[in-house]
Amino acid sequence: MPELPEVETIVRRLARRLPGRTVIRADVRRPNVVRGSPRKLERALEGATIASVSRRGKFLVFRLEDGRVWWSHLRMTGQWRVERPRRGSARRAGRARAARDAPADPYARAVFDLDDGSRLTYVDVRTLGEMEVLTARGWARREAAMGVEPLSPAFTPDLLDDLLDHSGRQVKEFLLDQAKIAGIGNIYASEALWRARISPRRRARNVGPVRAMALHAAIVGVLQDAIRKAGTTLGETSQDYVDSDGVPGGFAEFLAVYDREGEPCRRCGTPIRRIVQGQRSTYYCPTCQR
DNA sequence: GGTCCGACCTGGCAGC
DNA sequence: TGCTGCCAGGTCGGAC
Structure with missing residues (x-):
């Protein structure tokens, strides 16, 4: 069950790959992993560029270049996976596309194709996790309700x-x-x-x-x-x-x-x-x- | 305002 | 072998 150290580990991995990447296609497969309307989240993310990946408590925070915040909470069984872009011949590229379009992980609840050909997948067996795109102000309101960050200087x-x-x-x-x-x-x-x-x-x-x-x-x-x-x-x-x-x-x-x-x-x-x-x-x- | 508790969710596993 | 029921636990909302 992801707590602070697990989320921090995931953030450090994602932060090496995602900043600068643009979401070209968003596909929410299980509506209950999205707070609010899944279609609205898909529309909000398609064309958006990720500026940074960070953590607040147990929340993953994708800051978008336009100032909005895409947050994700993994709850019990949520996972983020990144599939790297495949290089090689056109035939291999075709096979790779076919593999990507096939229903891969049965627990893939939301899939985000990125502009470099890689794929960001939200996997969650029990679908207790949630994500949402907020304005900077909306996220600030949400963050204000959270307690002190235990690895920050404020925690004395x-x-x-x-x-x-x-x-x-x-x-x-x-x-x-x-x-x-x-x-x-x-x-x-x-x-x-x-x-x-x-x-x-x-x-x-x-x-x-x-x-x-x-x-x-x-x-x-x-x-x-x-x-x-x-x-x-x-x-x-x-x-x-x-x-x-x-x-x-x-x-x-x-x-x-x-x-x-x-x-x-x-x-x-x-x-x-x-x-x-x-x-x-x-x-x-x-x-x-x- | 603080505290407590049920609901949500589904795979794994023990018991029968 | 197959079925049933309990367990895991982070967060939210409602009750007290």
């Missing part, structure tokens, strides 16, 4: 302490609130709390400044470590995360608690416990997280 231990102090929720659920901190999901919330030795059930306002400082370092550390390993891929099914080249992430083997129920804590050996908070699994060590 003092800010985290202040945010925690004003919440009565359990700290694990607090970390998942995108209006507070944008980008942390279920995996990295559990991992950061383990690194900071904080129980996921502790009330946010009871974390205190000392633990808040440890949690700040843990959040930044685990996100940076996961980005260095290109994100977390838990399995090998069509629903598991891969980057835009189809390559899985390598952070799963470094997970301390997530998806390790019953296995020994890497610090104290106590079996990792799984509980449900806010309808989601939380993994933690009952001995060294307090």
Whole structure:
């Protein structure tokens, strides 16, 4: 499930290829992956040139040269794939065109042909992901509702302490609130709390400044470590995360608690416990997280 | 305003 | 072998 490190990995790949490219044909195959009218999105993108690719929280942000913003949220199983342009003989080019026009990936929900012959495909098994084209002002309004970017200088231990102090929720659920901190999901919330030795059930306002400082370092550390390993891929099914080249992430083997129920804590050996908070699994060590 | 919870979505998998 | 039902979880909207 793509969280900040996975989206950042995809953005870095796409940012090498897409800026300067113009969409010559847009084809939305499943309407529910578009917020609003699919035909309107197709019309909005055909002829548009991508200026840059970036990330805000878990959102992919394609800035267009005319100032508009094309955002995409991958939710659980969304993926972006890029097929490079094929070079070679006319016959090979013909075969390549035929291959592109054939119904390829059964989970390709939207397809964008670019001016260099490459193809950008949005793949989503469960079709929970969404995309939309907004004006610069519309995107600014949406962005304003998001919380602090955890890898930005604005995210400080003092800010985290202040945010925690004003919440009565359990700290694990607090970390998942995108209006507070944008980008942390279920995996990295559990991992950061383990690194900071904080129980996921502790009330946010009871974390205190000392633990808040440890949690700040843990959040930044685990996100940076996961980005260095290109994100977390838990399995090998069509629903598991891969980057835009189809390559899985390598952070799963470094997970301390997530998806390790019953296995020994890497610090104290106590079996990792799984509980449900806010309808989601939380993994933690009952001995060294307090 | 803050918090909680159901709905959305479909492949994978356990149990029968 | 085939069927059934549960599980995964990010976000939104409605209820409290």
